[in-house]
Structures are given as C-alpha cells and as structure tokens.
Amino acid sequence: MHKFHYFSYGYPEQPSNSVYALYQPVLECFLLVVNDIDTAQRLKAYAPARYQVTVVRIDQAVNYKPNLIDNEVCEQWTLTNKNDVNLFENDSQGVVVATELTPATNKLSWDLVKEKQWLLALMFYIKFFDQITKDSYYKHVELAMNNLPLDDQLALGPKHIRESVLKEIYLGLDFDTIESNVAKCINSNRWVAGDHSRFLKSYQ
Numbered sequence: 001m002h003k004f005h006y007f008s009y010g011y012p013e014q015p016s017n018s019v020y021a022l023y024q025p026v027l028e029c030f031l032l033v034v035n036d037i038d039t040a041q042r043l044k045a046y047a048p049a050r051y052q053v054t055v056v057r058i059d060q061a062v063n064y065k066p067n068l069i070d071n072e073v074c075e076q077w078t079l080t081n082k083n084d085v086n087l088f089e090n091d092s093q094g095v096v097v098a099t100e101l102t103p104a105t106n107k108l109s110w111d112l113v114k115e116k117q118w119l120l121a122l123m124f125y126i127k128f129f130d131q132i133t134k135d136s137y138y139k140h141v142e143l144a145m146n147n148l149p150l151d152d153q154l155a156l157g158p159k160h161i162r163e164s165v166l167k168e169i170y171l172g173l174d175f176d177t178i179e180s181n182v183a184k185c186i187n188s189n190r191w192v193a194g195d196h197s198r199f200l201k202s203y204q
Contacts, residue, residue: 004117004120005200006117006120006121006123006124006203007071007120008071008120008123008124008203009033009067009070009071009072010032010033010034010035010070010071010074011033011035011066011067011070012035012059013035015066017035017036018036018037018057018059019033019034019035019057019058019059019064020033020034020035020036020037020040020055020056020057020058020095021033021034021055021056021058021069021074022034022040022043022044022047022053022054022055022056022119023053023054023055023056023078023079023085023096024051024052024053025052025054025082025085026051026052027075027104027106027112028078028082028104028105028106029074029075029076029077029078029104029106030056030058030069030074030075030077030078030104031053031074031075031112031115031116031119032071032074032116032119032120032123033058033069033070033071033074034123037055037095039123039126039127040055041055042126043119043122043123043126046122046166046169046170047119050115050118051115054085054086054096055094055095055096056079056085056095056096056097056098057095057096057097057098058079058098058101060097060098061079061098061099061100061101062099062100063100063101064098064101068101069101071116071120075104075112075116076103076104077101077102077103077104078101078102078103078104078105078106079096079098079099079100079101079102080098080099080100080101080102081096081098081099081100084096084097114175117175118169118175118178121169121175121178121179121182122166122169122170124200124203125162125165125166125169125182126166127203128195128196128199128203129158129162129165129166131195131199132158132192132195132199133158158189158191158192161185161186161188161189161192164185165182165185165186168181168182168185169182
C-alpha cells in the first residue's frame with residue numbers, strides 16, 4: 001500500500017496534534033487515518049457514495065502510541081467502544097472518541113485495498129486543492145484565466161477543475177478509469193498540472 005502514489009501514513013504534523021480515523025461500522029475497522037478534523041469531516045461527507053463512515057479521534061485512547069496506527073495497517077484495528085457509533089446519524093458532525101484501540105477480528109470478504117486507495121486519492125485531492133487555493137500563485141492563475149473567454153474560464157479554471165476531479169472520484173467505480181479521467185481534468189490547465197506534479201512529489 002505504501003507504494004501507492006497517493007499514499008500518506010496519516011501521521012500528525014506535530015506529535016501533540018490530534019489524530020482521527022474513519023471507522024466503517026459494518027466492517028468494524030478503520031479505513032483511513034487522517035491528521036486533521038476538517039479533512040476527516042469532508043471525507044466523511046463524500047464517503048456515503050460508497051459506504052458510511054464515522055470520524056473517530058484515536059489519539060485519546062488509553063493505549064494509543066504515536067505511529068501505532070497508520071494507513072498501512074489501520075484496517076487491522078478497531079475501537080472497543082463501538083456502541084458509541086450511531087449508525088443512523090451519518091450527517092452529524094460529531095466525533096466519537098476511542099476509549100481503547102484493539103485488533104480487528106472481522107473477517108468479512110471485502111477488497112479493502114481498493115477502498116483505501118479510493119479514500120487516499122480523495123484525501124490527496126482535497127489537500128491538493130486546499131493548498132493551491134491558499135497559494136498566492138493560485139491567485140495569479142485565476143487572474144490569468146480572466147483574460148480568456150468566459151467559456152474557457154468555466155472549462156479550464158482551477159475551481160472548475162477541482163469540482164470535476166472530486167466529481168470523478170465521488171462517482172467513479174473503477175479506479176483505473178477514475179485516474180484516467182482525473183488526469184484529463186488536471187492536464188487541461190498547465191498551471192494546475194504543474195502544481196499537481198510538485199505537490200505529488202512532496203506528498204507523504
């Protein structure tokens with residue numbers, strides 16, 4: 001899994017920062033470790049296209065240790081206080097705090113590698129577009145787009161590309177097709193394509 005090009009271990013930027021995980025109640029295991037609450041909540045909002053997940057804060061568990069759970073092994077872990085997960089309130093912004101972490105025992109047959117790839121790709125692009133939105137270079141891109149005809153602005157502008165990319169991931173079923181369509185969206189704008197290449201090289 002760590003060789004997957006969108007892979008991130010999910011470690012916090014600072015050891016003292018909070019750590020979250022997306023918990024899947026049917027499989028009774030974690031599918032993804034996320035190092036900030038905003039990204040975790042947005043991933044939760046997108047996930048119902050495939051399955052329900054709950055945001056769990058894992059660093060408050062009594063047996064949590066730094067780097068104990070990451071995106072290489074997170075599906076092998078679960079929480080002991082599963083009853084705190086409300087299956088009927090997936091729209092809630094609430095976060096379940098794990099009391100204790102324990103090895104998962106669920107043996108359901110499900111290709112978790114592909115599910116994790118889907119979530120990792122989605123997390124990558126959420127963070128990527130957040131980054132270029134904050135970057136002053138992004139403002140230059142937007143100004144440059146203003147010099148183009150309106151139809152080209154709508155088709156090629158970074159904001160539209162962001163929406164198109166997230167839509168492809170949200171609705172896509174076959175990951176190879178998703179990647180092909182996402183690449184077309186990214187490469188339709190040379191500024192975004194350049195930023196994407198640099199961000200991917202630095203991404204962990």
